[in-house]
Every structure is written in C-alpha cells, then in structure tokens.
Amino acid sequence: MTHPENHADCRQFLVDGMAKLDVDVTASTAPPIVQSPYGEHSFTCPHGTRYWLEPTSEQIAQWTRDGTP
Numbered sequence: 001m002t003h004p005e006n007h008a009d010c011r012q013f014l015v016d017g018m019a020k021l022d023v024d025v026t027a028s029t030a031p032p033i034v035q036s037p038y039g040e041h042s043f044t045c046p047h048g049t050r051y052w053l054e055p056t057s058e059q060i061a062q063w064t065r066d067g068t069p
Contacts, residue, residue, distance in 0.1 A: 003046045010045040014053060024059040027051045038069075 004013045011027045018025045031052050032040065038060075042052045055063070063069060 007045070007047040007049070010047060010049065011051060013045075014043060014051055018053065024056045024062075025053045026056055027053050 004010055014027045015025055029049060029051060031042075032054055036054060038055055040052065041054075042050050044050045
C-alpha cells in the first residue's frame with residue numbers, strides 16, 4: 001500500500017488501512033482528551049501531519065461482544 005500523494009487523502013488512507021485489518025477507527029489530528037485503555041496510537045503522514053487513531057464505539061462494542069482484545 002503506497003502513501004497518498006494528496007495530503008487531503010491521508011486521514012482516509014489510515015482509516016481504510018485499519019479497516020483492512022478489521023479494525024474500525026477514527027483518525028484525528030487532535031490527541032485524545034481521555035487516555036484510552038487501547039493505548040495511544042499515532043502516525044505521521046508523509047506530509048508531516050500527526051494523526052491519532054482510536055477505535056470507534058462500535059468497534060469497542062464488537063470487541064466486548066467477542067471478548068477481545
């Protein structure tokens with residue numbers, strides 16, 4: 001998977017990449033306000049912007065139903 005050339009596509013690139021791993025996330029340029037039990041995961045795009053990824057509430061609910069992670 002190559003990085004997007006257009007910076008406007010970086011956020012969706014990260015969300016789509018996690019979806020390919022069956023993980024539903026949100027990507028934000030603002031760090032989380034509340035510390036997550038799932039850890040702090042951030043990535044810096046090739047254009048220099050840092051994005052924080054957090055599981056969506058739907059993803060957390062699915063993990064709860066499945067007993068993972």
